[in-house]
Amino acid sequence: MKVSPADLRKVVVFEKATDDDLQLILQNSIDRSIEEGGFFFFQGDVAEHLYVLTSGQVKLTQSNPTGQLVNLRTIYPWQMFGALGAVRAEAVYPANAEALEDSSALAIKSNFLRSMLETRPYLSFGLMNLMTSYIQEMQERYRELATERVEQRVANALIRLAGQSGVRAEKEAGIELSFSRQDVAEMTGTTLYTISRLLSEWERQGIIATGREKIRILKPHGLVRIAEGLEK
Amino acid sequence: MKVSPADLRKVVVFEKATDDDLQLILQNSIDRSIEEGGFFFFQGDVAEHLYVLTSGQVKLTQSNPTGQLVNLRTIYPWQMFGALGAVRAEAVYPANAEALEDSSALAIKSNFLRSMLETRPYLSFGLMNLMTSYIQEMQERYRELATERVEQRVANALIRLAGQSGVRAEKEAGIELSFSRQDVAEMTGTTLYTISRLLSEWERQGIIATGREKIRILKPHGLVRIAEGLEK
DNA sequence: CCCCGTCTTTGCGCTAGCGCAAATAAACAC
DNA sequence: GTGTTTATTTGCGCTAGCGCAAAGACGGGG
Numbered sequence: 188m189k190v191s192p193a194d195l196r197k198v199v200v201f202e203k204a205t206d207d208d209l210q211l212i213l214q215n216s217i218d219r220s221i222e223e224g225g226f227f228f229f230q231g232d233v234a235e236h237l238y239v240l241t242s243g244q245v246k247l248t249q250s251n252p253t254g255q256l257v258n259l260r261t262i263y264p265w266q267m268f269g270a271l272g273a274v275r276a277e278a279v280y281p282a283n284a285e286a287l288e289d290s291s292a293l294a295i296k297s298n299f300l301r302s303m304l305e306t307r308p309y310l311s312f313g314l315m316n317l318m319t320s321y322i323q324e325m326q327e328r329y330r331e332l333a334t335e336r337v338e339q340r341v342a343n344a345l346i347r348l349a350g351q352s353g354v355r356a357e358k359e360a361g362i363e364l365s366f367s368r369q370d371v372a373e374m375t376g377t378t379l380y381t382i383s384r385l386l387s388e389w390e391r392q393g394i395i396a397t398g399r400e401k402i403r404i405l406k407p408h409g410l411v412r413i414a415e416g417l418e419k
Numbered sequence: 420m421k422v423s424p425a426d427l428r429k430v431v432v433f434e435k436a437t438d439d440d441l442q443l444i445l446q447n448s449i450d451r452s453i454e455e456g457g458f459f460f461f462q463g464d465v466a467e468h469l470y471v472l473t474s475g476q477v478k479l480t481q482s483n484p485t486g487q488l489v490n491l492r493t494i495y496p497w498q499m500f501g502a503l504g505a506v507r508a509e510a511v512y513p514a515n516a517e518a519l520e521d522s523s524a525l526a527i528k529s530n531f532l533r534s535m536l537e538t539r540p541y542l543s544f545g546l547m548n549l550m551t552s553y554i555q556e557m558q559e560r561y562r563e564l565a566t567e568r569v570e571q572r573v574a575n576a577l578i579r580l581a582g583q584s585g586v587r588a589e590k591e592a593g594i595e596l597s598f599s600r601q602d603v604a605e606m607t608g609t610t611l612y613t614i615s616r617l618l619s620e621w622e623r624q625g626i627i628a629t630g631r632e633k634i635r636i637l638k639p640h641g642l643v644r645i646a647e648g649l650e651k
Numbered sequence: 652c653c654c655c656g657t658c659t660t661t662g663c664g665c666t667a668g669c670g671c672a673a674a675t676a677a678a679c680a681c
Numbered sequence: 682g683t684g685t686t687t688a689t690t691t692g693c694g695c696t697a698g699c700g701c702a703a704a705g706a707c708g709g710g711g
Contacts (some may be wrong), residue, residue, distance in 0.1 A: 252647065257565045259558060273556060274547040281555045304543065308536060310545035315506045318550040322503060323513045325483055325557040328490060331606030332564045337668070368689065376565030377575045383666060383690055397686060399677050406529045415484070569698070600659065613698060615660055631658060632708055 190218075190241055190293055197265040198239050200313035208307065215299040220291040227269070227284040234272020234280050236294040240264050241363060243290025247282045247375070258323075258373035261287070261351070269290075270314065273300045332376050335416070340375045341385055342414035343393075348374075349404055359404040361396065371402075389413075422473055422525055429497040430471050430473055432545035440539065447531040452523040459501070459516040459524060466504020466512050468526040475522025479514045480605070490605035492556075493519070493583070500524075502546060506533045506608055548625050551634075564608050566650070570606045574646035579629075581607075593628065593635040603634075621645075 192209035212307040245262040262268045287317040304311050331340050349362045389395045394409035424441035477494040494500045504510040536542050563572050581594045600614040621627045626641035
């Protein structure tokens, strides 16, 4: 995929960059395409690049010693990922980045970006903003996991996903999400089975419609009620 | 508490600051003392200051709508807290900051620090480093909470605490921690009762010694084994 | 030294959620 | 269209961990 400076400005962190800077970034980047199921990087790899997704979808996961996965977030085009390595030399990626579909990304050399940070405060602010929002989201999800019941966490996850990625269908009401039961389980710290049972129940209640790797939210308000723990 | 520039350099983020900068920071700060049980700030307050703890201990917590708490971390002298507000104007604190004992902190105006960031790359790097380590720790704890059993999470928490705050006693072997069962429960997303049962069991096995608001780690290796899930 | 408030322990019963297993359904390849 | 692979559903049994309640244990204040 051919990326223009104008494209690059769609990346929040680069919003305020000058044209020259964008040009420079492009010159210090290469294109990487990964097919569905492949990985841009693994947890523990040395973070030599940070990425801007140009097409496709990328799932960030973290694995524990026994190989069990948790789902940290999904990346959509023009979002940055692998950026934590940009800050420290010698850093390693704290997560795996798996392509959910054939995907392309611009791989920017970490060293190069780090040197740009030295003289471009707008870039540091952009990155710090990104990091701040990550921290806040992680803290929130951590609290949810620690204090809420499975139903509430799953409802919250669907609400969050709807905000991040939901496609509002034109004719039919509803926000459509493309995630498997397994994906949702990994996002909420529960199991495939429990998710299936919950979604079935909610479908019976008319709050959502389900399909293979599809969840369509029909009554967002119903989810909000569940998330707040008002049902029970 | 009277703070000197030399003191301030003990703060990791300010490590590489010039003397002039440290002086400037001091001039734009005020001292705040909070007695045990009081709060430096609450979640949701506008983040007008960021803090450097000069004495005492501060617990960062997050509360949900029903008031249930989770424990994010404990801050010790010369660590920074409330820094997320430094980045964006108008930001609110994402956590509560409670004094665990009578504590003092230097309150630095967020606006001022933000303006310094514009021209001091070393400061941005320092802050980004801090944020990066937070993100990594939160991701790790999130994964633990999602995939590990209570025993493992508690063992991990004790290990982490030992690293962050543990005082190695001189004569007697062991690393001493000062936390109540309730504190540990809030850190690991479990309950007071379960913690009590676990600690009793571990004391029986000679891995730790317990007391009122005290936990002394006698055999760190035993904890590591439990954390890895090798037991049971 | 005693009182009181706070922290801790432990018995007990309960249930949310796990996870196997087997059936079913949807998509895909040829 | 057929066979195969992968996702989903659901019944069933089980247990880790919750949470009440009541009884200690500790420590500080007067």
